[in-house]
Amino acid sequence: MLSQQHPIGSGFGAATTAEEVIAGIDLGGKTAIVTGGYSGLGLETVRLLRLAGARVIAPARDLPRARAALAGTGADVAHMDLLDPASIAAFTSAWLAAGEPVHLVVNSAGIMAVPELTRDARGYEAQFATNHLGHFQLIRGLLPALRQARGARVVSVSSLGHRYSPVRFDDPHFGDGTYHPWLAYGQSKTANVLFALALDQREREHGIRAFSVHPGAIVETGLGKHLSREQLVAAGVLTADGQPVRDPSQQLKTVGQGTATQLWCATSPQLDGMGGLYCENVDVAPPMREVSGKLDMADARRLTGVMPYAVDADAAQRLWALSERLLDR
Numbered sequence: 001m002l003s004q005q006h007p008i009g010s011g012f013g014a015a016t017t018a019e020e021v022i023a024g025i026d027l028g029g030k031t032a033i034v035t036g037g038y039s040g041l042g043l044e045t046v047r048l049l050r051l052a053g054a055r056v057i058a059p060a061r062d063l064p065r066a067r068a069a070l071a072g073t074g075a076d077v078a079h080m081d082l083l084d085p086a087s088i089a090a091f092t093s094a095w096l097a098a099g100e101p102v103h104l105v106v107n108s109a110g111i112m113a114v115p116e117l118t119r120d121a122r123g124y125e126a127q128f129a130t131n132h133l134g135h136f137q138l139i140r141g142l143l144p145a146l147r148q149a150r151g152a153r154v155v156s157v158s159s160l161g162h163r164y165s166p167v168r169f170d171d172p173h174f175g176d177g178t179y180h181p182w183l184a185y186g187q188s189k190t191a192n193v194l195f196a197l198a199l200d201q202r203e204r205e206h207g208i209r210a211f212s213v214h215p216g217a218i219v220e221t222g223l224g225k226h227l228s229r230e231q232l233v234a235a236g237v238l239t240a241d242g243q244p245v246r247d248p249s250q251q252l253k254t255v256g257q258g259t260a261t262q263l264w265c266a267t268s269p270q271l272d273g274m275g276g277l278y279c280e281n282v283d284v285a286p287p288m289r290e291v292s293g294k295l296d297m298a299d300a301r302r303l304t305g306v307m308p309y310a311v312d313a314d315a316a317q318r319l320w321a322l323s324e325r326l327l328d329r
Contacts, residue, residue, distance in 0.1 A: 004274075004276075004277065004284075005277060005278065005284065005285065005286065005287055005306060005311055006284060006286055006287075007283045007284050007285070007286060008270065008283060008284050009283070010264070010268075010270055010282055010283040010284075012260070012264065012281070012282035012283065013248075013281055013282060013283075014216070014248035014249055014251065014253070014257070014281040014282075015248040015249075015257060016257065016260045016281075016282045017254075017256040017257055017259075017260055018044055018045070018048050018256050018257075018259035018260045018263045019048065019256060020260070021260045021263045021264045021267070021268065021282060022048050022049075022051075022052050022263050022267060025052050025267045025268075026052065026053055027049060027052040027053045027054035027103075027104075027267065028053035028054075029053075030053070030054045030055070030103040030104060031054065031055045031056075031057070031100065031101065031102055031103050031104070031149075032049050032054045032055070032056045032057070032102075032103065032104035032105070032106065032266070033056075033057050033058075033059065033102055033104070033105045033106075033142075034046050034049070034056060034057075034058050034105075034106045034108055035058075035059055035080075035082065035105075035106070035107050035108055035109035035135065035138070036107075036108040036109030036110065036157075037056070037058030037059075037060070037066070037070070037075065037106075037108065038058055038060055038062075038065060038066035038069035038070055038077075039069060040108075040218070040255065041108050041157065041215055041218065041255060041258050041259045041262065042058070042106070042108035042109065043069060043070070044255050044256060044258075044259040045106050045108060045259055045262060045263060045266075046058055046070065046073060046075050047073055048259070048263060049104070049263075049266075049267075050073050050074050050075055052267070054103075054104065055076070056073075056074075056075040056076065057075070057076045057077075057078055058070060058075050058076070058077050058078075059077075059078050059079070059080030059091055059138075060077055060078070060079065060080065061079070061080070061081040061082075061084075061087075063077060063079055078091060078094075079091070080138075082109060082129075082130050082134030082135065082138075083120045083121075083126070083129055083130055083134060085122075085137060085327065088134060088137045088138055088141065089137070089141065091138070091141075092137075092138065092141025092142055093141070095141075095142060095145055096141075096142075096144055096145060100145065100148075101145050101146075101148035101149040101150075101152075102142055102145040102146050102148075102149060102152060103149045103151070103152050103153075104152065104153055104154075104155075104266050104267070105138075105139060105142065105146070105152075105153075105154045105155070106155045106157070106262055106266055107135040107138070107139075107154070107155065107156045107157060107192070108157045108262065109130070109134075109135075110130065110131045110157065110188075111126065111127055111130050111131065112127070112159075112161075112185050113181040113182060113185050114126055114127055114181055114184065114185075115181055116179075117174055117179040117184075119173070122326075122329070123173065124172075124173050124326065125172065125173040125174055125179075125184055127184045127185050127187075127188045128172055128173065128184065128187060128188045128191065130188075131185075131188035131189065131191070131192060132188050132191035132192060132195060132323070133323060133326060133327065135156065135192075135195070136195060136323045136327070137327055139154055139195075139199065140324075140327075143203070143206075143208075146203070146206075146208050147203070147206040147207065147208065149207065150207045151207045152207060152208045152209070153208075153209050153210070153211070153265065153266050153267075153271075153275075154196070154199060154208065154209075154210040154211075155196075155210070155211050155212070155213060155262050155265045155266045156192040156193075156195055156196050156210070156211070156212045156213070157192070157212075157213055157215060157262055158189045158190075158192035158193050158196075158212040158213060158214060158278065159185075159189040159192075159214055159215075160214045160251070160280070160303060160304075161182070161185055161186050161189045162186055162189035162190040162192070162193055162306070162307060162310050163186065163288065163303070163307050164182045164183055164185060164186025164187075164189075165182075165183045165184075165186035165187040165190060166187070166190055166307075166309040166310070166315070167187055167190050167191050167194065167315065167318075167319055167322075168187055169318060169319075169322060172187065172322070172326075190307070190309070190310045191319060192212050193212040193278050193306065193310040193311060194310060194311075194312070194315055194316040194319045195210075195212075195316070195319065195320075195323075196210040196211055196212040196275075196276060196277075196278070197210070197212075197276040197311060197313065197316040198316035198317055198319060198320040199276075200275035200276035201276060201313065201316065201317070202320070204275055204276075209271070209274065209275030209276075210275055210276060211265035211266075211271070211275065211276075211277055211278075211279055212277075212278045212279070213261045213262045213265055213278070213279045213280065214251075214261070214278070214279075214280040214285070215253070215258040215259065215261055215262065215280075216248070216251040216252070216253035216257065216258045216261075216280075216281075217251050217252050217253065218253050218254065218255055218257075218258035248281075250302065251304075260282050261279050261280060261281065261282050264279070264282045265279055276311075278306040278310065278311060280304060280305075281304070285304060285305050285306050286304070286305045286306075287305055287306060287308060287311075288303065288304070288305030288306055288307050288308075289305065
């Protein structure tokens with residue numbers, strides 16, 4: 001896969017906005033599902049998909065909050081909780097019963113750097129369960145509808161934070177007592193990349209192509225709610241007086257700039273016939289050549305690319321098998 005993992009010269013860049021990416025794209029007659037669609041990058045994704053003519057559904061755990069955030073967009077809201085397998089199954093079963101295709105799915109929901117080891121009702125570590133397993137179950141359940149579209153795309157929002165850890169196949173839920181917020185986050189973000197690769201390998205013959213993306217560092221999304229102001233200042237994403245630092249060349253982006261890559265992957269004809277790729281700055285990312293030897297959040301301002309272990313085809317299929325076992329227990 002690394003032979004295909006290189007920039008294609010999209011003509012866009014780190015400062016490109018989502019509105020620029022989707023200009024001229026007509027999504028009339030298309031249906032999209034966006035997780036996390038009522039805040040941050042997900043909300044901007046919903047807004048612009050709707051403006052391009054798509055029907056958009058935003059599954060949400062907090063229905064009143066989602067309806068309030070999406071008021072006036074024309075998007076639909078349905079109940080689903082990524083930490084509740086029964087609610088995911090209910091959502092996908094209802095969708096399949098309606099017999100409608102799904103053309104686009106953007107897996108934008110996520111949590112980051114949960115300070116203490118937290119487990120769901122199954123005993124699974126919360127970041128892995130939310131960021132990866134919930135989305136894995138959603139897409140697996142929607143496969144018939146995605147195949148029905150005869151040309152679907154699935155985009156998983158990963159992060160440059162995948163460099164913090166490969167998937168811990170022998171102990172994904174930190175039973176060994178070595179939990180660290182960033183190791184758990186990194187594992188879940190590597191899982192997002194591997195999932196896109198595995199899905200693309202398995203389903204491309206059915207017209208489904210998949211991508212993963214690093215959006216950049218965007219402090220307004222709420223993803224950093226577990227981080228202190230002091231930590232964000234030290235990482236260089238906030239000024240001393242609490243204002244966001246803006247410098248797309250260092251991955252410090254607005255919401256509009258951060259949303260651009262996932263919208264490009266979801267809609268751009270430049271990616272027709274391609275898939276299984278990790279993208280950043282509105283282009284395919286190169287393999288990563290420089291890695292910090294420590295868990296340093298500030299590295300996001302200078303590092304680019306994807307770790308080889310996150311685009312390893314064997315690891316991708318191993319993750320798929322592990323995910324199926326964890327869901328089917």
